Amino acid sequence: LEQDVSRLDRLNIVGQMAANLAHEVRNPLTTVRGYLQLFGNKREFQHYKEQFCLLLDELDRTNHIITEYLSLSKNKSVEMKKCSLNEIVYSLHPLVQADATPSKIEIELKLGDIPNLYLDGKEIKQLVLNLTRNAIEAMPAGGRLGIQTVVSGDEIVLTVADQGTGIPQHVLDNLGKPFFTTKTNGTGLGMAICYRIAHRHNAKVDIDTGPAGTTINIRFRTPNPP
Ligand code: ADP
Ligand code: MG
Numbered sequence: 001l002e003q004d005v006s007r008l009d010r011l012n013i014v015g016q017m018a019a020n021l022a023h024e025v026r027n028p029l030t031t032v033r034g035y036l037q038l039f040g041n042k043r044e045f046q047h048y049k050e051q052f053c054l055l056l057d058e059l060d061r062t063n064h065i066i067t068e069y070l071s072l073s074k075n076k077s078v079e080m081k082k083c084s085l086n087e088i089v090y091s092l093h094p095l096v097q098a099d100a101t102p103s104k105i106e107i108e109l110k111l112g113d114i115p116n117l118y119l120d121g122k123e124i125k126q127l128v129l130n131l132t133r134n135a136i137e138a139m140p141a142g143g144r145l146g147i148q149t150v151v152s153g154d155e156i157v158l159t160v161a162d163q164g165t166g167i168p169q170h171v172l173d174n175l176g177k178p179f180f181t182t183k184t185n186g187t188g189l190g191m192a193i194c195y196r197i198a199h200r201h202n203a204k205v206d207i208d209t210g211p212a213g214t215t216i217n218i219r220f221r222t223p224n225p226p
Helices: 002-009 012-040 043-072 085-091 093-100 121-137 190-200
Strands: 081-083 105-111 117-119 143-152 155-162 204-210 213-221
Touching: 012 043, 043 121, 043 190, 081 085, 085 093, 085 105, 085 117, 085 121, 085 143, 085 155, 093 105, 093 121, 093 143, 117 121, 121 143, 121 155, 121 190, 121 213, 143 213, 190 204
Parallel strands: 105 143
Antiparallel strands: 081 117, 143 155, 155 213, 204 213
């Protein structure tokens, strides 16, 4: 893990360049998306509804990729505040739902009675979305996606569980290495970013995987340091 984190640090210069580029690219993308949405809803374009949806999806995918590269730049300000992990997770529900909609996935959200933690809300959102996206992508034929928070001893545990095919050993060995992916459209940055965010929050990542699916636990210590 330490090795992967330092490997990721060496990518900071790439991240910094990507961050600058992303800022420049994002605004025009937002404009394009806005107009596409506007035109897509017009009566005269009803025949092209499907194409408009496809274009919007592709723009969203582009935006996800930009967000992942942006997360690589370390110099962005980390804002640790004492806040509710449950509220952060809950606020993502519509986004996760939207990701899950094309496949037959049932989302099971179980938010336990947990104390507030020092967290960077933006980073935790990114962490949760990276995990839920992988979980959803691991269940193309559908299944249950569990998202849970719970107190376990002196730890607060955030769990994302899927009923996908599991992670084979050779993939597990490479998990967290930037750009390692088994997907044709993958960036291979999701888990690398998860490890880094967990590391910044002094949290541990443990993975339980097998043919019945994958469970990823993010274990925060209590009290976690500011
Ligand atoms: P990406 O999703 O872009 O491929 P990630 O870093 O998020 O990059 O994941 C790396 C690889 O780990 C994936 O390509 C996939 O093979 C594997 N993986 C991650 N999460 C899961 C999961 N929940 N179930 C099965 N495989 C997974
Ligand atoms: Mg991913």
